[in-house]
Amino acid sequence: MASHRKPRLHQLAGTTVRTAATLALAGAATATALEGTGHASPALSPAQAKAQVARYYEQAEAATEQYDGVKERVDRAQRKLDGLQDEAARRTERLNAARNALGSFATAQYREGGIPATVRLFLSSSPDRYLERAALADRAGSRQAAAVAAVQHDLRNVRQVRTTAEAQLTELKADEARLAEHKHTIETKLAQARQVLDQLPSEERAAVESGDSGTAVQAAGSAAGDAVKSVTGDESSSAVVHEAASAVSGRAAQAVAFAYSALGKPYVWGATGPSSFDCSGLTQAAWQAAGVSLPRTTYTQINAGQRIARGQLAPGDLVFFYPGISHVGLYIGGGKMIHAPHPGAPVRIAPIDEMPFAGATRPA
Numbered sequence: 001m002a003s004h005r006k007p008r009l010h011q012l013a014g015t016t017v018r019t020a021a022t023l024a025l026a027g028a029a030t031a032t033a034l035e036g037t038g039h040a041s042p043a044l045s046p047a048q049a050k051a052q053v054a055r056y057y058e059q060a061e062a063a064t065e066q067y068d069g070v071k072e073r074v075d076r077a078q079r080k081l082d083g084l085q086d087e088a089a090r091r092t093e094r095l096n097a098a099r100n101a102l103g104s105f106a107t108a109q110y111r112e113g114g115i116p117a118t119v120r121l122f123l124s125s126s127p128d129r130y131l132e133r134a135a136l137a138d139r140a141g142s143r144q145a146a147a148v149a150a151v152q153h154d155l156r157n158v159r160q161v162r163t164t165a166e167a168q169l170t171e172l173k174a175d176e177a178r179l180a181e182h183k184h185t186i187e188t189k190l191a192q193a194r195q196v197l198d199q200l201p202s203e204e205r206a207a208v209e210s211g212d213s214g215t216a217v218q219a220a221g222s223a224a225g226d227a228v229k230s231v232t233g234d235e236s237s238s239a240v241v242h243e244a245a246s247a248v249s250g251r252a253a254q255a256v257a258f259a260y261s262a263l264g265k266p267y268v269w270g271a272t273g274p275s276s277f278d279c280s281g282l283t284q285a286a287w288q289a290a291g292v293s294l295p296r297t298t299y300t301q302i303n304a305g306q307r308i309a310r311g312q313l314a315p316g317d318l319v320f321f322y323p324g325i326s327h328v329g330l331y332i333g334g335g336k337m338i339h340a341p342h343p344g345a346p347v348r349i350a351p352i353d354e355m356p357f358a359g360a361t362r363p364a
Contacts, residue, residue, distance in 0.1 A: 046208060049197070056189045057193055057343075060186050060342070061327055062322075062324050063185040064269040065297045065299060065326055067182035069296060069297045069300070070175050074176060074179060077168055077175060081168045081169055085165055087161050091157055098150065190343055209344050250364070251287075251292060253316070256316055256330065257289075259330045259338040262286070264348075266346050267344070280298045282339065294363060299326075302358075307359065313331050314333070314362070315333045318361045318362075321356055325358055336349050336352065
C-alpha cells in the first residue's frame with residue numbers, strides 16, 4: 001500500500017460505537033445546558049453593535065490609509081516607468097539611426113578598401129588630387145571613429161535606461177500586490193461591519209450608522225459655514241460670526257470654507273474629491289484649496305506642519321485619532337471638526353471627543 005494513502009480505520013464493535021455515540025450526545029447536551037445558547041450568537045445591544053461596527057470601521061480605515069499611501073507610490077512609479085519607457089524608445093531610435101549611418105559608411109569602406117593606398121596613388125591620373133582626397137578621407141575616418149564611440153555610449157545608455165525600467169516595473173508589481181492586499185482587507189472589514197448592521201432592526205441600524213451628533217450639530221455647522229463664507233469673501237453676510245469661525249483667517253479660512261462646502265458628500269475609501277472623500281482625502285483637498293500641498297495619508301499629514309497641543313487648537317488645524325493615526329479631521333472650533341467618517345456616513349460635523357485623540361498639526 002502506498003504511504004500517502006489514508007490508513008484504514010479499525011472496525012469497532014457495535015456496542016462500542018453505540019457507547020461512543022451515547023457519550024457524544026450526552027456531552028453535547030451538557031454543553032448546551034451549561035451555555036444556554038447552543039450555536040446561536042447572542043444578540044447585540046445597540047451599544048455593543050455600535051462598538052463592534054466602529055472597530056471594523058477603524059480597521060478598514062487603517063487599511064485605507066495604507067492603501068492610499070501605496071496607491072500614491074504606485075501612481076508615481078507608473079509615471080516614472082512610462083517616462084523611462086519613452087526615453088528608452090527615443091534613445092533606441094537615435095541608436096538605430098546612428099547604426100544605419102555607420103553601416104552605410106562601413107559598406108562603402110569595404111568596397112574601396114581592397115586596393116592598397118600606394119597602388120591607388122600609382123594608378124591615379126592626378127596624384128595631387130588623390131592626396132587631397134586621402135587627407136579628407138582620413139579626417140572623415142576620425143569623425144566616423146568618434147561616431148562609433150558615440151554609438152557605443154548611446155548603447156550603454158539605452159541598456160541602463162532599460163535596466164532601470166525593469167527594476168521600476170518589478171517594484172511596481174510588488175506595490176500592486178500590496179495594493180490588492182489592502183483592498184481585500186478594507187472590503188473584508190466593511191463586509192463584517194455590514195453583517196453586524198444587518199442583524200439589527202432598521203431603527204437601531206440607522207442609529208448605529210448615523211454615528212455622531214446628528215441634525216443639531218449640522219444646523220450649527222450651517223450657521224458657522226455662512227460665517228466662514230463671509231470671512232473668505234465667498235458671500236457677503238451680516239450674520240454674527242459663530243464660535244467655530246471666529247478665529248479663522250487667511251489660508252485656514254479657505255481650508256475651513258472648503259470643508260463646509262463638502263458637508264453631505266459621501267465617504268468613499270481612496271477618494272480625494274470633488275464628489276466624494278475619505279478622511280485624509282478631505283483634509284488634503286481642503287488645504288489644497290488654500291494653496292497648501294499636503295501629503296496623501298494620515299500618518300504623513302501629521303508630520304506636515306507644526307505640532308499643536310490640544311489646548312492650542314484653532315480652526316483649520318488637522319486633528320488625528322487612534323494610536324495608529326488612522327483618522328483625521330479638520331478642526332473648526334468649539335471642540336468640533338469636519339471629517340469624512342466611514343462608508344455610509346457622509347462628510348459631517350462631529351465633536352473631536354467622539355474618538356481617541358492622537359495629536360494635531362497646523363499646516364500653515
